Amino acid sequence: METHRMSGGCIQGSISMVRGLLPLALAGSIVMVPMAPESAMGDVIDPQIFIQQSGSSPAGGDPNLITDPGAFVVGVAGNFVLQNPLLLIVGAYNGMGTPSITYGGGVSVAAVGTYGLTKASAIYTSMSSGSAYSQLGLQAGGSESFVNWANADLADGFAQPSSFSLYAFALDTNLTSGNPITVEESGAANGSFIIGYDCNAGTGGENGCATRGDIGQTPFTNAGLDAVTVPDPGTPLLMGIGALGMVAALRRRRADGRVNSVA
Numbered sequence: 001m002e003t004h005r006m007s008g009g010c011i012q013g014s015i016s017m018v019r020g021l022l023p024l025a026l027a028g029s030i031v032m033v034p035m036a037p038e039s040a041m042g043d044v045i046d047p048q049i050f051i052q053q054s055g056s057s058p059a060g061g062d063p064n065l066i067t068d069p070g071a072f073v074v075g076v077a078g079n080f081v082l083q084n085p086l087l088l089i090v091g092a093y094n095g096m097g098t099p100s101i102t103y104g105g106g107v108s109v110a111a112v113g114t115y116g117l118t119k120a121s122a123i124y125t126s127m128s129s130g131s132a133y134s135q136l137g138l139q140a141g142g143s144e145s146f147v148n149w150a151n152a153d154l155a156d157g158f159a160q161p162s163s164f165s166l167y168a169f170a171l172d173t174n175l176t177s178g179n180p181i182t183v184e185e186s187g188a189a190n191g192s193f194i195i196g197y198d199c200n201a202g203t204g205g206e207n208g209c210a211t212r213g214d215i216g217q218t219p220f221t222n223a224g225l226d227a228v229t230v231p232d233p234g235t236p237l238l239m240g241i242g243a244l245g246m247v248a249a250l251r252r253r254r255a256d257g258r259v260n261s262v263a
Contacts (some may be wrong), residue, residue: 008220047080047216049196051224063152063223074196075180082175082198082216084246093165093191099167102184116208121167128163139208143220144195158191194224
């Protein structure tokens with residue numbers, strides 16, 4: 001049987017060749033590692049602004065139901081101080097009603113140019129696709145989208161919305177972690193959404209926040225959903241069945257009346 005052995009010189013040469021090729025192989029592997037697109041990273045931006053009912057359990061209700069718009073809270077998770085003003089955005093369900101915000105520290109219609117805002121509540125925009133922030137010209141993640149809002153409305157018993165009219169308000173406050181503020185909203189129909197937007201203190205201007213890491217936004221899981229009256233998904237069906245029963249009963253009575261008159 002023939003045996004092939006590699007001499008010491010051949011072994012050393014092979015090792016040297018491998019060492020020479022190793023940096024190139026590593027470099028190639030690094031180049032080939034796919035980078036996460038910026039849009040995919042958008043929903044993981046801190047600081048995160050939450051909207052929830054006063055006295056309710058910790059935020060993260062996917063979204064949080066606001067059963068009393070006359071007193072809900074707006075806060076920021078983590079350890080942040082955000083810039084003044086804080087933007088509060090209301091997405092009115094199917095454009096129904098004209099929302100207004102009341103806050104003890106002062107509130108006004110958001111000025112175009114605040115953190116890159118291109119539209120305000122005085123000139124509202126209707127969202128039937130895309131995301132609320134992008135519709136207003138604000139840089140942020142895309143989780144506050146028409147699709148997510150519409151699906152949440154359907155899950156909570158509201159009819160399929162066709163659009164949301166967006167209104168932006170400026171609250172005179174430096175929102176601070178651990179110190180949420182109490183806000184009142186009125187005028188928007190049930191099924192409307194409330195979200196916040198801001199920049200880390202000292203990092204925001206007319207062109208937006210200084211970096212993506214400075215953006216303060218509300219992820220969909222912590223948005224507020226105006227649900228003063230949450231419809232029971234079974235109620236319309238029961239009402240329809242009841243109405244059909246009444247119609248059938250009336251028809252039977254009329255038929256019985258005709259039979260009796262003939263007799």
